[in-house]
Amino acid sequence: METINFPDELLDIVDEQDNVIGQKRRSSVYRECLYNFRVVNAFVVNSKGQLWIPRRTYHKITFPGCLDFSMGGHVESGETYEAAFAREIKEELGWDLDQIEYIMLGYLTPLNHQISAFMKVYEIKSEESPNYNNNDFLEYFWLTPQELLTRIAKGEAGKDDLPKLVRLFYSD
Numbered sequence: 022m023e024t025i026n027f028p029d030e031l032l033d034i035v036d037e038q039d040n041v042i043g044q045k046r047r048s049s050v051y052r053e054c055l056y057n058f059r060v061v062n063a064f065v066v067n068s069k070g071q072l073w074i075p076r077r078t079y080h081k082i083t084f085p086g087c088l089d090f091s092m093g094g095h096v097e098s099g100e101t102y103e104a105a106f107a108r109e110i111k112e113e114l115g116w117d118l119d120q121i122e123y124i125m126l127g128y129l130t131p132l133n134h135q136i137s138a139f140m141k142v143y144e145i146k147s148e149e150s151p152n153y154n155n156n157d158f159l160e161y162f163w164l165t166p167q168e169l170l171t172r173i174a175k176g177e178a179g180k181d182d183l184p185k186l187v188r189l190f191y192s193d
Contacts, residue, residue, distance in 0.1 A: 059096035114151035
């Protein structure tokens with residue numbers, strides 16, 4: 022089996038108001054089951070209201086083979102949410118931020134929203150599937166929010182926060 026080197030980024034550790042109080046390596050954050058770090062996530066949505074939902078590759082350390090957000094990533098130490106969003110869009114989907122239509126859907130915290138990290142969530146409008154990074158994703162589906170929730174309810178594995186955010190931002 023091919024060995025893949027995973028980045029062990031330095032992440033900012035934050036207090037309950039999202040103020041930086043220290044730094045830790047990503048591996049330590051997950052080993053210690055911390056929730057006081059920052060991430061960005063995005064949904065690609067077409068004009069039919071379908072979400073572009075990829076499946077993670079099986080060599081991922083966390084959630085291998087699971088359904089995922091259209092894009093997601095860690096905010097590295099010293100980086101803003103917005104800079105992380107621009108970087109991750111390029112790395113995972115091959116898009117430049119200045120060439121896409123997007124909005125911020127919300128800013129969420131673990132305490133107030135029972136999610137895994139401090140998070141900014143974005144929505145990208147597109148009729149086209151991204152030219153995604155094959156190291157991140159192995160396939161994708163265009164699904165309505167209800168189709169996605171049904172698949173997960175029937176046992177298909179997805180990232181823990183995925184159904185929570187779909188319900189929050191896309192339920193009627």
